[in-house]
Amino acid sequence: xxxxxxxxxxxxxxxxxxxxxxxxxxxxxxxxxxxxxxxxxxxxxxxxxxxxxxxxxxxxxxxxxxxxxxxxxxxxxxxxxxxxxxxxxxxxxxxxxxxxxxxxxxxxxxxxxxxxxxxxxxxxxxxxxxxxxxxxxxxxxxxxxxxxxxxxxxxxxxxxxxxxxxxxxxxxxxxxxxxxxxxxxxxxxxxxxxxxxxxxxxxxxxxxxxxxxxxxxxxxxxxxxxxxxxxxxxxxxxxxxxxxxxxx
Amino acid sequence: xxxxxxxxxxxxxxxxxxxxxxxxxxxxxxxxxxxxxxxxxxxxxxxxxxxxxxxxxxxxxxxxxxxxxxxxxxxxxxxxxxxxxxxxxxxxxxxxxxxxxxxxxxxxxxxxxxxxxxxxxxxxxxxxxxxxxxxxxxxxxxxxxxxxxxxxxxxxxxxxxxxxxxxxxxxxxxxxxxxxxxxxxxxxxxxxxxxxxxxxxxxxxxxxxxxxxxxxxxxxxxxxxxxxxxxxxxxxxxxxxxxxxxxxxxxxxxxxxxxxxxxxxxxxxxxxxxxxxxxxxxxxxxxxxxxxxxxxxxxxxxxxxxxxxxxx
Ligand SMILES: Cc1cc2nc3c(=O)[nH]c(=O)nc-3n(C[C@H](O)[C@H](O)[C@H](O)COP(=O)(O)OP(=O)(O)OC[C@H]3O[C@@H](n4cnc5c(N)ncnc54)[C@H](O)[C@@H]3O)c2cc1C
Ligand SMILES: Cc1cc2nc3c(=O)[nH]c(=O)nc-3n(C[C@H](O)[C@H](O)[C@H](O)COP(=O)(O)OP(=O)(O)OC[C@H]3O[C@@H](n4cnc5c(N)ncnc54)[C@H](O)[C@@H]3O)c2cc1C
Numbered sequence: 001x002x003x004x005x006x007x008x009x010x011x012x013x014x015x016x017x018x019x020x021x022x023x024x025x026x027x028x029x030x031x032x033x034x035x036x037x038x039x040x041x042x043x044x045x046x047x048x049x050x051x052x053x054x055x056x057x058x059x060x061x062x063x064x065x066x067x068x069x070x071x072x073x074x075x076x077x078x079x080x081x082x083x084x085x086x087x088x089x090x091x092x093x094x095x096x097x098x099x100x101x102x103x104x105x106x107x108x109x110x111x112x113x114x115x116x117x118x119x120x121x122x123x124x125x126x127x128x129x130x131x132x133x134x135x136x137x138x139x140x141x142x143x144x145x146x147x148x149x150x151x152x153x154x155x156x157x158x159x160x161x162x163x164x165x166x167x168x169x170x171x172x173x174x175x176x177x178x179x180x181x182x183x184x185x186x187x188x189x190x191x192x193x194x195x196x197x198x199x200x201x202x203x204x205x206x207x208x209x210x211x212x213x214x215x216x217x218x219x220x221x222x223x224x225x226x227x228x229x230x231x232x233x234x235x236x237x238x239x240x241x242x243x244x245x246x247x248x
Numbered sequence: 249x250x251x252x253x254x255x256x257x258x259x260x261x262x263x264x265x266x267x268x269x270x271x272x273x274x275x276x277x278x279x280x281x282x283x284x285x286x287x288x289x290x291x292x293x294x295x296x297x298x299x300x301x302x303x304x305x306x307x308x309x310x311x312x313x314x315x316x317x318x319x320x321x322x323x324x325x326x327x328x329x330x331x332x333x334x335x336x337x338x339x340x341x342x343x344x345x346x347x348x349x350x351x352x353x354x355x356x357x358x359x360x361x362x363x364x365x366x367x368x369x370x371x372x373x374x375x376x377x378x379x380x381x382x383x384x385x386x387x388x389x390x391x392x393x394x395x396x397x398x399x400x401x402x403x404x405x406x407x408x409x410x411x412x413x414x415x416x417x418x419x420x421x422x423x424x425x426x427x428x429x430x431x432x433x434x435x436x437x438x439x440x441x442x443x444x445x446x447x448x449x450x451x452x453x454x455x456x457x458x459x460x461x462x463x464x465x466x467x468x469x470x471x472x473x474x475x476x477x478x479x480x481x482x483x484x485x486x487x488x489x490x491x492x493x494x495x496x497x498x499x500x501x502x503x504x505x506x507x508x509x510x511x512x513x514x515x516x517x518x519x520x521x522x523x524x525x526x527x528x529x530x531x532x533x534x535x536x537x538x539x540x541x542x543x544x545x546x547x548x549x550x551x552x553x554x555x556x557x558x559x560x
Pocket of ligand 2: 038120452453493497510516530531532547548
């Protein structure tokens with residue numbers, strides 16, 4: 001059984017992003033880029049499924065410009081077996097991304113496609129569900145626990161009401177939430193080894209994917225700032241202030 | 249005629265408050281009608297609650313044993329069938345809507361607008377990106393508009409409507425590849441639901457343990473508040489996951505938010521940007537939470553809570 005994992009290159013979660021003054025977007029020049037944290041968790045889970053003897057191969061895939069290969073190499077260093085880079089300099093929105101991932105899934109026939117629940121740049125939280133729909137596969141999103149048993153997966157999901165459990169037939173799409181696992185640290189020898197692992201580059205045009213109707217970004221602005229508050233010196237002062245506002 | 253269909257979120261007996269917030273957003277579109285659909289096994293009680301939401305024209309009630317639990321793979325094909333009569337389909341951006349709506353959109357070949365925070369026109373919307381550190385204005389392409397509504401950006405529509413309830417049968421094949429096993433709720437007890445609460449008392453890693461979290465619960469009960477937490481507190485097992493506030497937890501907009509022992513990471517702040525008044529108690533004067541707090545108190549949280557309990 002194969003597992004296909006989506007890996008997206010995003011602005012590192014520690015970066016305080018800056019909106020460009022002309023409203024054209026977010027400044028990304030010279031900003032630290034990393035693998036989407038949810039994707040790191042997805043890669044880790046796929047590796048654990050393989051290490052438990054429930055899968056033979058972990059394939060990582062990314063859609064994006066040349067620089068994304070850095071994140072693929074990180075995933076290979078973590079232990080993935082090979083990588084696919086769907087090369088494009090165009091902006092890829094979730095529906096087109098899901099169509100591309102479906103084309104890869106059709107080619108590779110994985111039993112599980114593991115994605116992050118959301119990419120922390122655009123925060124769309126769409127791709128996994130869209131891939132599920134397009135493939136007519138079950139989806140188990142926001143996973144905090146995954147148990148593989150033959151041709152089914154039992155997945156615990158983090159939902160607003162608590163923890164929900166679904167049982168799904170494979171093949172299925174699973175999206176990783178934060179508490180699914182703690183990704184391993186990559187060691188230096190693994191980084192060296194990863195350089196020799198296969199990384200296939202596919203031109204987007206060769207996949208025969210139709211680009212979906214797109215949402216147009218008209219402008220990007222900084223959010224409304226909260227007014228700076230004050231420091232109070234004591235609980236009494238705090239209580240008085242909250243009482244004045246009718247909050248307590 | 250252009251109409252919007254809002255997907256109701258409910259637990260089989262009660263309509264979730266996020267639905268009335270999504271209706272507020274739907275009303276802002278300025279279309280000819282706002283309809284709500286209740287997909288349930290036995291949903292007449294929920295449909296009646298939905299009919300009372302101000303601004304709703306018609307409540308569609310779709311009953312099917314498969315709708316006993318909200319499983320996206322079952323609900324999506326039914327919504328797709330209903331969508332043909334509509335120009336817009338919206339659901340709250342709760343885990344319910346986030347799980348469901350992309351599945352509907354993809355099948356219909358439509359892109360999705362996630363987390364609508366403002367309606368500029370029937371096709372132009374504002375939505376947050378980068379954990380709310382930027383806001384993009386986006387335009388949907390011509391055709392059916394599908395999106396989720398950032399509920400913290402909307403007040404719930406009021407409750408003096410009298411929509412008609414129409415029972416619909418939707419005849420579509422449902423898949424057999426997914427089985428609902430169970431739902432384990434975090435056990436908030438009788439405390440107000442975090443997403444609807446007017447006041448929220450929240451604890452972070454600084455609270456130190458599950459045992460210590462009792463002081464947070466106790467203060468919350470005294471104030472009639474819901475209980476929130478940072479990711480670090482949830483990860484450490486101090487409190488169940490459904491209490492997490494932030495980019496990947498719940499986005500909330502209470503009138504009062506009190507943060508104890510929370511440093512104020514951007515991912516946490518993403519969840520409280522719309523709170524009315526933020527109070528932060530932290531022993532580190534340089535904690536970033538103070539940059540957004542209306543009232544900051546540099547002190548030990550346990551001492552502060554003890555004093556607060558006496559003062560209230
Ligand atoms: C300059 C520029 C500006 C943009 N501005 C916007 C904007 O303002 N609004 C907007 O909606 N989009 C914008 N996009 C598109 C955006 O970058 C995303 O690629 C796209 O919207 C996917 O959304 P997401 O990553 O949030 O998807 P999600 O659905 O949140 O992603 C979930 C998961 O899907 C997988 N995945 C997603 N994308 C990829 C990928 N490329 N390769 C491999 N796996 C992937 C990952 O596992 C990820 O964790 C812009 C793109 C560019 C280049
Ligand atoms: C992709 C991603 C998504 C994330 N999503 C979320 C999210 O949704 N929600 C979220 O909260 N986090 C999220 N995080 C995690 C976030 O980055 C922070 O790690 C987390 O919010 C820190 O929690 P904390 O403030 O409780 O802990 P810390 O940062 O450790 O802060 C603890 C604070 O308690 C104070 N303190 C300690 N003892 C006392 C005392 N006795 N009295 C007073 N103060 C005391 C300390 O001074 C410190 O400021 C996410 C991270 C990533 C990478």
